[in-house]
Structure formats: C-alpha cells, structure tokens
Amino acid sequence: MFRIEAEVDKDRRDLLRSRLQDTNTAASPVLAALRGTPGEREVPLHVWALDAAGDLAGGLVGHTWTTWLHVIYLWVDAGHRGTGLGSRLLARAEHIARTDRGCTASRLETWDFQAPEFYTRHGYEVVCTIPDYPPGHTEFTLAKQLG
Structure with missing residues (x-):
C-alpha cells in the first residue's frame, strides 16, 4: 500500500534528484565518467546588459x-x-560556454510568439516542436553546435 501526496517538498525533491542521478549514472558510461567532476553539475551562466542609467536592458540566464x-x-x-543587443547577449553566452567551459553545443526552448526566427538566424536548428503548448501556440526546442 502506498500513500500518494501532492505537495512541494524540497528535501524530497533533492533526494529524488540524487536517486535519479545515481540511476542515470549507472546506465550511462558518459555520465559515469563525469561523476564527481565539475562537468557533472549544472553551472549557472548569466549575461547582463545594463543601460547608461544602470537599468536592466536585457539579459540571458x-x-x-x-x-x-x-x-x-x-x-x-x-x-x-x-x-x-539580443545577438550580443547570445554570442557572449556561447563564447563563455565554448571557451571557458568546453561546451560543444547549445540548446533552448522558445514559443512561436517569441523568437524562433531569431535563433535560426544564429545557427540554431529546430529539433522538436510541441503543438498547442500552451494552447493555441507551438513550443520549439532548438539546438546548435558551437564551432
């Protein structure tokens, strides 16, 4: 018998993530090789653009x-x-990822009412579409090899 609960629990979330990582590592030689290395962790990358007054003009997270x-x-x-400005922010993030962190590829999600054409102009290719997510719109997953 199981008791099913639906509530936010950060401790359980962290435990579940740890157990899932263990399962994934056991199943994947690539992930196993990363175990315990800096590459195993998600490392934040933020790029900010501030106007002359110091206000936020744009950013990438x-x-x-x-x-x-x-x-x-x-x-x-x-x-x-x-x-x-958007092109400069994206280029800076890609540069940091490639040169400072050894990344070879990039991915993102965007909706049809946002900027899929912006990303394709910057070398991204659509690898997945999810129609009607959110209702009436399409979500795109795009990827790019970083040269």
Missing part, C-alpha cells in the same frame, strides 16, 4: 552541463529591441 549550454531565458527590453 542559462547553465552549462556536461558539454552543453542550456539557454533558459533571453530577454531584451522593448526600447532596446532591434539594436543587436
């Missing part, structure tokens, strides 16, 4: 893991869009 950069958020304030 992501992390690196194994040999991948994962871009989570990329945002540019409306007043700075079309200036190339």
